[in-house]
Amino acid sequence: MANEGTHTxxxxxxxxxxxxxxxxxASQHQTSSYATTTSGPEAVSWTVQSSTANGVYSNPTYQYDQHPQPPGRSVQEGQSVSSVAGNTSNLGTANAPQDYNAYTSYANSSNPYGYGSSTGYSGYYNSYQQQQPNHAYSQPVGAYQNTGAPYQPISSFQSTGSYAGSATYSSTYYNPADYQTTGGYQNSNGYPNQAPVWNNGSYSSYSSHPYTSYAPDSNSSYSSGAAATSVQYQQQYTQWADYYSQTEVSCAPGTENLTVPSSSTLGCPVSAATSGYATPNNQPPQSYPQFWGQESSTPAAPSFQPAAVNSGDYDSYWKHGAQTSSQIIQTNPIQPNYQSHLDLNSSYDKFQDQQKTISSQGTNLYFPLPPPPPPPQQVNPAPLQCAPSLDTKQVSKFQIPTNPRIASNLAFEQSKTEKDSSTSSAAMKPAYIAVSLTKPTEKVSSNDAANSILKPGIFPKSLRGYVERALARCKDDKQMAACQAVMKEMITRATADCTLCTRDWDMEPLFPMPDADAVNKDNSLSSTHDFVLPKSKKSPRRSKSRWEPLAEEKPVDHPVPISNDHPVKYSSWVPNEKDRKLVVENKETKEDSWKNTKFSPLLQRISSKAPQRPFKKQRLADASIAHENSNASSDSDKEQSLGAYYSAVNDTPEELKRREIRSKRFDLGQAQRTENNHSRKKNARAGNLYxxxxSALVLSKSFDDGVSKAVEDIDWDALTxxxxxxxxxxxYLRLTSAPDPATVRPEEILEKALLMVQNSQRNxxxxxxxxxxxxQDLTVQRIHNQLTVKVYETHARLALEVGDLPEYNQCQSQLKxxxxxxIEGSYMEFAAYxxxxxxxxxxxxRELLSSMARLSVDSKKDEAVKHALAVRAAVTSGNYVAFFRLYKAAPNLNTCLMDLYVEKMRYKAVTCMCRSYRPTLPVSYVSQILGFSTAVPSIEANDEKESAALEECLEWLKAxxxxIIADNNGDMMLxxxxxxxxxxxxxxxxxxxxxxxxxxVNDFLAKAPL
Amino acid sequence: MSYLSMGEAHRRITEYLNRFSDAVTYQNGVSFKSLFALSSNSHFLLSLADALALFNDANRLINQNDNYSQFSDIIVPLFRSLQHYKQSNFVETYNAFEKTANAFVQEFRNWESAWALEALFVIVYEIRVLAEKADRQLASNGKSPEKLKGAGSLLMKVFGILAGKGAKRVGALYVTCQLFKIYFKLGTVHLCRSVIRSIETARIFDFEEFPKRDKVTYMYYTGRLEVFNENFPAADHKLSYALKHCNPQHEANIRMILKYLIPVKLSIGILPNHRLLEKYNLLEYGNIVQALKRGDPRLLRRALQDHEDWFLRSGVYLVLEKIELQVFQRLVKKIYIIQKQRDPSRAHQVKLEVIVKALKWLEIDMDVDEVECIMAMLIFKNLVKGYFAHKSKVAVLSKQDPFPKLNGKPVTSV
Incomplete structure (x- = not known):
């Protein structure tokens, strides 16, 4: 909530x-409150929501977690785009009154709202934010207005043309709030009118049949507001009624709305939300492609859009098919969603009816506003951020599990949005990211799939399946758009024939693919994965605090640091996803599943990531294409070498093509790099290798999925x-990238290098x-021969001499x-080591046993191995005499390894001797037994040495x-x-x-012979 | 193979499917488990494999009926596995069966009661056995055997499901034992530790509540682990438990237990009866026991050398090697007894040169220093009571109980 404040x-x-x-x-905060309120307060509760709508995010929190009871839930999205300002102001006022009423009642209970703070209605927001939960209501009013405003903008987006009736309804959708919101929607047009209506009719009626009453109101209001526009509202109202009865579901939708805010630019209309109301609005029947595009571009659309989306492309299709008037159609899709909670069947019927009627009426003008004013489009980043985070958390869960497809789509969209935002932001203001309206429709396509899924009902299932199938073929947005156009046509025709429901769509052959430029397929693909993973730490906390006034947690002062960043934008998108999911969820679960909050953070993260990636890829791909010609020779080379592999993989031509493109990306990078550093000729070769x-990597990857055997058939030698x-x-420098042949020495040079090292006098x-x-060079070139063995042996010996066990162990394991x-080498020597x-x-x-068991009979005859085995026996039996004899007689570097054990063995020996011998033991004997002096002390020549050894032993014992005592002869005794x-x-x-x-290091350098 | 009609094939497959769904419906664990026991080579399953080979469209049959289709994740790969099994293509058998196992585990998790525990056991067993077969096949084809490793991680997952509270916990020990078998086979014994910890630290579940067969197996393997650690009292306890509770009919199992229990007992000073070695064909230990009785280090060394491979592979070599000190104790004791017979008053003084002489006679080449070291160690390890006088090269033995018996305690330094 704090964020919101900042936003404002x-x-x-x-x-x-x-x-x-x-x-x-989603002001729905407290479902409970709703219930109670129903009689009088109902209105209030709704209002609250509406207010919250402004506050945006906060609502979601409320709604989801706590109340499964859907009732209040509707989330209003007040994404208003300022563009409508003039209108909005009016509307806002009208709404305000209503809101206030509602708020007042709620206020105490539902404070969370604080949200209001969000955007445009700075004044309102401010007040809202500050008030936070308690005051929320009053503020909410402002919010409503705001909402109204946002909606309008939204509408404008959609309207791009289609909706003559300007902005009117935009605000409407919101659920409970909805009512009010609905008023809000009209705001632009008829807010004043609506407002009164709502207050009067809706509130009073709520207890009994709020819906019905609403419906009328809404209609009226709508009509008044945007006479021209669509009928959707009415439908929604009806839906609302249903919702109320059900209570549960509605909330979820509301939450959806929340997300919308981010999308402020486009999404607004969609936001409507909570209940399907908003959604219907969103979809501008006429301008599907554009419409979608807008949505996609604008993150705001979220929940509504989802709803809308559902209806979205498909809907649009449907609509077209069914009705010429696009608007009506939209409503239908929405209804299904909502209805899902309720009775799908009944709802459908209703919808249909409504559609018919509505179509004629065209009551709702959700997106009446034509092109939104270009400048206004800035999306309030702050609000978005806040809201998204909250929403996402809540919503995300749902979405993720439910519709992978959607997620992917979303990601895709986000990425685009990201770009846009980035550009726009740069231009506009740092803090807020402006989303440019100009966004093309491309992204929309992704949504479509989701939409299809979401809509259960209006059209025969088989038809939906058909549409999905058809769209599934589309590789990019353009294709999608083309397909949509074709399908629209088909459905219209079918509707005309009255065969829409009778035809067997499952059997219907898919129409031939319309022409479209294949572009960016990768983007959509790549983005999908990410959604599943992330987890948010925050979410748990969030869920807890949902009901509490959020504002407290987040201080209003908090500047939204993110505003400029892409993440914010992404987050804004996230809401959309959520919303969609929510819709789905509602249908499926019929419960408030808001608990899911956890995921939201994840989503956010994902979303932020996803967009970037595709972007990058795209660039790469482009680049690769651009460079294709320059690399022609190497490419052909590569193709030849790859031919065999490909054939082995049994791939379709498309697959091959895709792979080629993929591998070319690498080519490009390689080529560029090489160009920088080396001569042309070298480059060609290196490039090929690269x-x-x-390609081998790519191949091996693809093999993983299918034919695993083929990996072994790859000729790695050719790739070395x-x-x-x-x-x-x-x-030595640890490689962090693929080795560059220019810095790798060939075998003959390595041989010289080894000699150089062996003869070197350095440390x-x-x-x-x-x-x-x-x-490293050997490894990189995959050289496994005697030279390799020699290198490792040399290094192992050097390491042993210095006592560098870690390095020795590396070498030893390689040698094994x-x-x-x-490969021949000093096998025995190293077996002994x-x-x-x-x-x-x-x-x-156990390891010792297995090492021993591995020794062959021959190797046991080897001097070094025999010695090692003897040492082993001495150690395990504790025979210190044998140990130190072996220590003196060790071959090779066995001594070095034994050195490491000498201290331990000596101590054990002295302990044993002190325990067993009485009364004394000459130090000279100890010195001899423990290897300080040579075994045969009698040789005169060694006298000096002997005494030195004795001295050392004495020191050691004392230490x-x-x-130590001296006996009568002056000999030292233990x-x-x-x-x-x-x-x-x-x-x-x-x-x-x-x-x-x-x-x-210092110690090491001091010890090492320089 | 006799001619199999399409109808018959269809009948067999349907019968299997019916049995499957009936078993699930009535929670009949016994009949259920027989449906997974590939390696039992039951006639029912083998004839089903024939039918499957003939009838290509079994998947359709499965998906036709809701009773089966909900288990298609289990049954479809199981059928595939069965067909490969019939063709002795064990790698593919394992791969398919692993899928079955995963799906089954998923399903099992959802079943409240533990009625399907028996079936789970069968699957766990099959997973291990098939993985071993697959690895053998892979190795013979020159490929790296990796299936058993995969089986290990799969079973670990199963263990995780069972190890909690509730009725299913009874099954945890079975899976543990199968895991032991895998880990011992793979030589990754250290992986046992986590499993053991979760078995032994669970206070809510008394170890005695597990099925006896699992308890015996578990004790056998943990006993072996203790042998590796040279923790002889614990090893003795666990292996003795296994021996005591092992079904006396299963001589092979008893032999396996004795193979480790005998060296453990030897190292704590308890010698087996020769008839026991004969009965269970453990004559490798015969000479070792003899050497201990006679105090003959030469015989011990020879016995160790003769069966070095066997001892090394069993992992008891090091244990037996340590018995040498006891053999030396016996040797010194013999000398002491002889001295006592000649001159009881000076018997407690054993001259080093006497021992060296005795060793020479045994053809063991040890010089004075080494023998002195041995004597010091005997005293140090409390196998001999007394002290060694370096100046006079004499071991002075305590007059009271100079050669204390181990009596079930391990050799330790005091």
Whole structure:
């Protein structure tokens, strides 16, 4: 809610010029309140909603979570576009009174509304926001007005021409609020009129048959407002009646409305909402393509649009078919949605009836306003943000599970919108994102599919299926539009023949695909996935607070940081999605499933992501096309090499084509890159390689789905990088992208590099670095031969000498694999190392056993392996004498590995000796047994050395807490009894805070021979 | 194969489908489980496989009737699996059966009671067995065997479903045991830990409430894990439990238990009767027991060498190797007894050179230092009471109980 407040502020200036509003509120807050109110308050409750509508988002929260009871739910979207300003003002006033009434009653209960704050009606909003829940009502009034305004704009969008009756109804739809809202709708035209009507008729009547009363009112109002326009309202009213009776559902629709605000530009009409009312309005029968386009472009449309959408393309079709007058048709679709809650059948009938009647009447003029004033279109970002977030959360859940298709569509749309918004925003104002009206219809198509799904009823199911099938073939918006046109025609004809319901649409052959430029298919595809995943942290909190005054949580002051960002826009779209889903949900669940709030954040995130991606892709694709010619040679090359794979994959030509396009994208990138760095000739080759790799990747991916075997048939050798770098020395750098052949050394150079390292006098750090880069080049070029083994062996030995176990382990594991391939090397030596390593460090008996079990009879005869096995036995049995003898006699680098265990073994030995020997033990003996001095102390020549070793042993013993005494001869003796209780393991002197001395660079450099 | 008419094929498939839906309807677990037991090679399933081979349109039959079509996710892949099984194409059999299992688990989750537990067991079992067969086939084709691994993660999922509260929990131990089998086969024993933890820390469910067969299996495997950890008292407890509760008719199982229990018992100083080794064909341990009795390190080393592979593969090699210290204890004890017979007053002083001489006689080449080390270790590990005088190279034994018996306690340093 806080957001809303902010919005209002920001908006205010804008509004002054342009009225934009998205207010959707789902004021429904408290279903309970509704129930109670019914008698008198009913009106109030509704009003509240309407007010909320202004506040937009807040409503959704209310509605969804808490009340499953649909009653109040209708969300009004007040997305008003300021364009209508003049009218709106009037309307607003008219509405206001009504609203107030309603509000007052509600006010206490339903404060959440605070929403109102949203857009255009800066004044209203402000007041609303501040008031927040409590005051909401009064403000709401303003909101209503606002709503009215938004609607008008909306209408204008749709109207693009079709609806002569300008803006009138726009506001109408909102559910409970609806009533009021409806008034609002008319606002532009007849708000004043409506308002009174509503108040009088609707409120009073509510208790009894509010609907009926409403219906009339609405009609009247509508007619008054926009005489020219559509009949939809009436229908809606009827629906409302149904809703009320059902109570449950209505709310959901309202929520939908909320989303609308974002769409302020286009969506407004749609917003209507809550109950299907709004929706019907939205769809401008006549200008389908345009209409959709607008919606898509404008995020605002959300809920309404959904409804509208449902009816949307399909509807439009239907409409056309059934009635020449487009408006009527729209209403029908809406009804079905609403009805779903109620009785579908009955509703349908009604609808049909209504349609007929309505058509003639053309009562409702939802989108009367023709082209909205271009400038006004700014969408209030702030409101959008808030609202979307709330709405999305609530709604998102539904949507996601229910209509994957829709989601995808939405994403698609969003992406476009994003673009638009970005451009517009740049031009206009940072804070708010302006959505340009100019948006083309392209996006709309996606909605259609969804719509088809949503509408259960009016037309025979089979027909809907037919339409869906037909549309499913469409690859892009243009095609979609073309298809729609064809289908419209068909349906009209069928209606004329009276065969609409009798024909077997399931069997009907699909008409031939109309011509359309295939563009952007990828976009729609790519966007779909994302929706499912995200989860929002916020949502839970939100759900909790729904009923509470939201404003408190979010301070009004809060500037909406997002306003400029695309995310905001996306979010605005999200509402639409939600709305749609909501509609669906309502039908399906018949309950308020608003609990779902969690998802909303996800959606938002998704939405924000999705748009970008397609965009990027598109660009890439374009680029690739552009560059196609320049790369011709490499392409053909690639195609040849790929031919085999393709054939293996058993793909349709289309699939092949698609893949080619995909792989070309890579080509492009590669080509460009290479051009930058290298000579032409080189480039060609590298490019090919690159292409091949890329295509192989693509292939392997596609194989995953289907034929998994084929992966093994890929000739990876043909795709391997062949290095061209001639420099011997190369620093190691972990690859973060595909290797560049220009920086990879070929095998012969690597051999020289290895020699260089082996003969180098520099320190281990340098050698390690060099060896790692050699290893990397080998890996990249997939060289598995004796050179590879040599490199790894060299590195492993170096690492052992320095005690760099992590590096050693890497090499060891590679060597294991290399030896397993049958490449010759110092197998025995490393088998011994491996054994020692397992014994000394992993202390894992199972692993030790398996290592031992793997040794062949031959290898057990090897000196190094024998030694390792003996060490193993000494360690496991604790035979320190044997251990230190083996330590002295270790072949190769076994000593280095044993070194790592010596300290432990010595300590164990001394503990054992102190326990077993009495009374004393000469230090010289200990020194000899524990490997400080050589095994044979009698050699004179070594005297000096001997004494040094003795000294070292003495030091060691003392350091470990042993008690040393001198005997009669002056020889140093270990007092075992005393020592047995005083031994301890001292803290290692070279201990490093992080536990691994090897990680201490200074220490490491100091130790390493330079 | 005798001629199979289309009608007959149709009849068989329909019968299967009827049994399936009846079992579900009446929650008949026994009849239900027989519908999944591929490896039982039951006549019913094999003849169904024939029928399926002939009758191509089984899917239509399934989808015709709502009773079956709701289970089509289970049945369709199951039929496919059955056909592949019949052709001994185990990789495909496994792949299809895995789909069945997944669908079944999904369904099982929704069934309130645990009536289908038996069927779930059968599926879990089949998954493992088929995965093993598939891996064998893959390996023989030079491909990397990976199905068992996949089976492991699938079973882990099943375990997750069962491990909660409620009646289904009874089944958790069965799945655990199948998981053990997989992990031991794959050598990824460390994965057992999480499963064990959830079994043993669940206070709401008494271990004794699990079916006996599962308890025995579980104890066997956890006992083996304890052997790896050289935690002999725990291993002894678990394996003894398994032995005690194991069905005496199942000699193969008893042998498997004894294979680990005997080394464990040896290392805590309890020797088996030779007849036991004979009865269960565990004569590999014969010489080891002999060496212990006689105090003959040479015999022990030879026995270890003779059956090195077998011991290594069983994972008891290291355990047996550690028995050497007990053999040395026995040897010293023998010397002590002989000395006592000659001169009771000086018997508690065992000269190092005597021991070296004895070892020489046994053709074991150890110099004085090494023998001294052995003696120090014997004292250190409390196998010998006394001390060693380095100066005079004499082990001075306690006059009271110089060679304490282990009596079921492991060898430890004091």
């Amino acid at each position: 502020e920001t908006l205010a200036p804008v509004e002054s010029h342009l009225f934009e509003n998205r207010l959707v509120d 292409n091949r790799r890329a 990088v062949k290095g061209t770098c001639q420099e011997i020395e190369k620093r 281990y750090l340098y050698k390690c670095d060099q060896l790692k880069s050699i290893r 694999a290399l030896y397993a391939e049958g 491996n054994l020692l390593c397992v014994i000394m460090h992993s202390n894992n008996y 470990h807490g042993a008690s 007092d075992t009894k005393v020592s047995s209780t005083s031994l301890f393991v001292p803290e290692p002197e070279d201990a490093v805070a992080h536990g691994d001395a090897n990680l201490d």
